[in-house]
Amino acid sequence: MQKKPTYEKLEQRIQELEREAVRQKKAEEALRKNKKMLAEVAAKNEELDSFVYRVSHDLKSPIVTIDGFVGALREDFGDVLLEDGHKYLRYISDAVRKMELLINDLLDLSRIKRVTRKKTGFSFARLVKDVLKALQPQIKARGIVVNIQENLPVVYGERRRLGRVVDNLLTNAIKYIGKENPSPRIDVGVEEQDGQKVFFVRDNGIGIEKRDFDKIFQVFQRLPSAKKQAREGTGVGLTIVKRIIEHHGGKIWLISEPKKGSTFYFTLKDKEA
Amino acid sequence: MDYEPSNILLVEDEEAHAELTKRAIRKAGNANRIDVLTDGEEALDYVFNRAKYADKAKYPLPGLIMLDIKLPGINGIEVLKQIKDHPVLKKIPVIMLTTSDREEDITRSYSHYANSYLTKPVGFKEFEERIMQIDSYWMLLNKPPILEA
Numbered sequence: 001m002q003k004k005p006t007y008e009k010l011e012q013r014i015q016e017l018e019r020e021a022v023r024q025k026k027a028e029e030a031l032r033k034n035k036k037m038l039a040e041v042a043a044k045n046e047e048l049d050s051f052v053y054r055v056s057h058d059l060k061s062p063i064v065t066i067d068g069f070v071g072a073l074r075e076d077f078g079d080v081l082l083e084d085g086h087k088y089l090r091y092i093s094d095a096v097r098k099m100e101l102l103i104n105d106l107l108d109l110s111r112i113k114r115v116t117r118k119k120t121g122f123s124f125a126r127l128v129k130d131v132l133k134a135l136q137p138q139i140k141a142r143g144i145v146v147n148i149q150e151n152l153p154v155v156y157g158e159r160r161r162l163g164r165v166v167d168n169l170l171t172n173a174i175k176y177i178g179k180e181n182p183s184p185r186i187d188v189g190v191e192e193q194d195g196q197k198v199f200f201v202r203d204n205g206i207g208i209e210k211r212d213f214d215k216i217f218q219v220f221q222r223l224p225s226a227k228k229q230a231r232e233g234t235g236v237g238l239t240i241v242k243r244i245i246e247h248h249g250g251k252i253w254l255i256s257e258p259k260k261g262s263t264f265y266f267t268l269k270d271k272e273a
Numbered sequence: 274m275d276y277e278p279s280n281i282l283l284v285e286d287e288e289a290h291a292e293l294t295k296r297a298i299r300k301a302g303n304a305n306r307i308d309v310l311t312d313g314e315e316a317l318d319y320v321f322n323r324a325k326y327a328d329k330a331k332y333p334l335p336g337l338i339m340l341d342i343k344l345p346g347i348n349g350i351e352v353l354k355q356i357k358d359h360p361v362l363k364k365i366p367v368i369m370l371t372t373s374d375r376e377e378d379i380t381r382s383y384s385h386y387a388n389s390y391l392t393k394p395v396g397f398k399e400f401e402e403r404i405m406q407i408d409s410y411w412m413l414l415n416k417p418p419i420l421e422a
Contacts, residue, residue: 060372064393064400065289071397072296100395115376
């Protein structure tokens with residue numbers, strides 16, 4: 001009496017296993033295809049980085065020429081140029097300056113993954129203080145109070161590049177602190193989130209709409225509100241920040257509300273064993 | 274061996290950059306003569322006194338060589354290598370002057386014993402100042418080597 005259902009069950013089980021094997025095979029196939037696609041995308045990205053690097057590099061040379069001869073014209077023929085002539089030369093110089101910033105940012109961006117520098121352990125507080133020193137004129141001009149949390153930990157990574165992260169985040173915070181802000185303030189610190197050290201740069205500036213959170217990390221994306229606040233800016237700064245953090249095995253995100261301010265959070269990997 | 278320590282040899286294929294560099298060197302006023310060459314092969318002919326530069330009295334060895342990396346034909350690194358491989362020429366200071374800040378260019382230059390590596394800055398004043406600094410260091414402060422054949 002018991003034999004039949006057992007046999008049927010066995011049959012059923014075999015069929016299930018067969019179906020499972022087919023599913024597994026399909027999944028393996030899909031995984032293999034995805035891996036191949038990922039490798040292709042990575043190769044294309046690398047190719048694009050190297051292309052951007054080469055082009056940006058080649059653009060540097062004509063810029064040296066343009067600005068060099070604007071200077072030479074001013075020096076050698078400045079006294080025979082009319083006022084308009086000087087104005088036109090100023091326009092050229094300003095354009096060169098913008099292009100130089102853009103080229104340097106693109107060079108930096110394309111270099112992040114291609115070149116890895118030596119990682120060391122260093123004081124995060126010291127790094128923040130070093131960066132702040134160079135930003136003092138802008139901070140003073142806007143009357144911003146900057147508060148650095150005490151007892152910031154030692155971090156492990158490429159010091160110069162993490163300096164760039166802090167510099168770009170602080171520069172952004174200063175730029176978008178808001179012209180009408182009565183008590184501009186920036187906080188730099190670290191907090192624990194889900195058992196993980198999370199660093200932050202917080203400002204009480206103009207803030208960002210939630211729908212733009214992802215957009216701001218994309219290259220050449222400058223929000224209209226950002227353009228209104230600051231004319232300068234290449235739209236590459238936060239992309240560089242994101243790439244450097246990811247290059248260090250960390251993550252970056254933000255919480256922000258218009259007119260209340262933004263907090264940029266990031267994690268860093270501890271020293272590899 | 275004809276040698277004129279106050280002469281500068283500038284190897285630069287960009288006419289405009291050569292013009293700006295010459296202008297700054299002249300302004301510094303320490304060099305006697307600046308010869309500009311636009312490709313690597315010519316630069317080697319010049320320092321080895323070959324081909325149209327065979328006349329040693331007319332083309333004495335310079336006291337300083339300013340060398341760009343990106344040159345048509347034989348590039349700057351190869352020119353540097355050949356100079357530094359030569360028992361006499363290797364004593365002449367060679368400064369790499371380029372827009373490239375690529376780590377591989379810097380590493381390769383020093384591997385072939387470049388005496389200095391400088392990038393051309395953007396900005397008229399910055400460019401001029403850098404050239405004038407190079408000029409006053411190498412032409413005034415630095416004691417040039419004594420070249421013996």
